[in-house]
Amino acid sequence: MGLLIFMGWKAMDWRKALRSLQYNAVYVVLLTIFPLFIQGQDLLEESFSDPGDETREIVYTNWIFSLSGGIIRVMQDRLNYNIITDFFAIVYAWLFSYLLYFAPLYLLARDDKLALRQYSIAMMFNYIILIPFYLLFPVSVSGSHPASGMIPLLYVDEHWGRMVTSVDPLNNDFPSGHVSLAITTLLIFRYAGAHYRRFYRFLIGVTAAVVFAVLYLGIHWPADVFAGFLVGVAAVIIARNEKVQMTIDRYVRALNDRIMPKRGTKKTTTVEKADGAETAAR
Numbered sequence: 001m002g003l004l005i006f007m008g009w010k011a012m013d014w015r016k017a018l019r020s021l022q023y024n025a026v027y028v029v030l031l032t033i034f035p036l037f038i039q040g041q042d043l044l045e046e047s048f049s050d051p052g053d054e055t056r057e058i059v060y061t062n063w064i065f066s067l068s069g070g071i072i073r074v075m076q077d078r079l080n081y082n083i084i085t086d087f088f089a090i091v092y093a094w095l096f097s098y099l100l101y102f103a104p105l106y107l108l109a110r111d112d113k114l115a116l117r118q119y120s121i122a123m124m125f126n127y128i129i130l131i132p133f134y135l136l137f138p139v140s141v142s143g144s145h146p147a148s149g150m151i152p153l154l155y156v157d158e159h160w161g162r163m164v165t166s167v168d169p170l171n172n173d174f175p176s177g178h179v180s181l182a183i184t185t186l187l188i189f190r191y192a193g194a195h196y197r198r199f200y201r202f203l204i205g206v207t208a209a210v211v212f213a214v215l216y217l218g219i220h221w222p223a224d225v226f227a228g229f230l231v232g233v234a235a236v237i238i239a240r241n242e243k244v245q246m247t248i249d250r251y252v253r254a255l256n257d258r259i260m261p262k263r264g265t266k267k268t269t270t271v272e273k274a275d276g277a278e279t280a281a282r
Contacts, residue, residue: 006199020111026256027120057138068222073149088213089160115192122184122239139173143218154217175227176220182207183232
């Protein structure tokens with residue numbers, strides 16, 4: 001549906017998209033694996049948890065709360081309606097996930113090698129920055145802080161809350177990964193060209209909705225959102241650097257050629273090399 005809306009049926013060429021997938025197979029695999037790093041990190045925390053981790057989490061959460069934790073309570077007091085809560089729960093749980101998986105699909109359909117490369121590298125740097133923070137600087141979700149006066153709107157919902165808590169450790173707050181990844185996607189498509197204008201406008205709305213959702217639902221603190229914004233901007237700046245792109249792409253291309261060799265090419269065996277050298281000597 002997204003391709004029909006933003007690209008149109010006539011513009012879709014499935015053969016070109018499949019060739020693009022073959023050419024960018026390593027980038028696609030990386031984009032699929034990146035979110036699993038967070039789950040892997042959660043398993044490590046469970047296996048190697050330290051008695052002092054809970055104390056650190058309380059200290060760090062109190063510090064983040066002291067920066068501007070009370071702002072969210074004002075927002076909740078004025079907008080605490082079930083329909084608003086459900087809408088932004090859908091934004092947080094589903095629309096954001098759709099965004100992450102549709103964006104690379106859209107780039108593949110357009111066979112936009114440059115934008116896909118930049119998007120993949122930017123996402124990689126997001127996770128390189130986020131995971132150490134989550135491991136070493138645990139911060140609890142804003143709705144769990146007793147002094148904040150906030151309602152954990154997402155987590156008190158029997159349906160949405162149960163779905164989220166089943167996969168979320170609730171202490172991966174600073175910086176906000178939802179914000180950083182949404183900002184990254186927005187900026188990549190901002191500079192990708194005029195033919196992405198419609199999708200870019202859609203991204204503006206989605207990013208604004210994600211930022212509001214993580215605050216309003218009692219998930220993130222304002223400091224988390226600000227830090228997530230900085231991470232997203234920094235990742236895009238790094239990914240758009242030509243030297244960084246070429247360095248990473250050189251290794252990706254070599255690996256991609258091994259995994260997905262082009263048709264009509266074959267590896268030269270040792271016997272073939274010896275035969276060629278003998279012929280040249282003659």
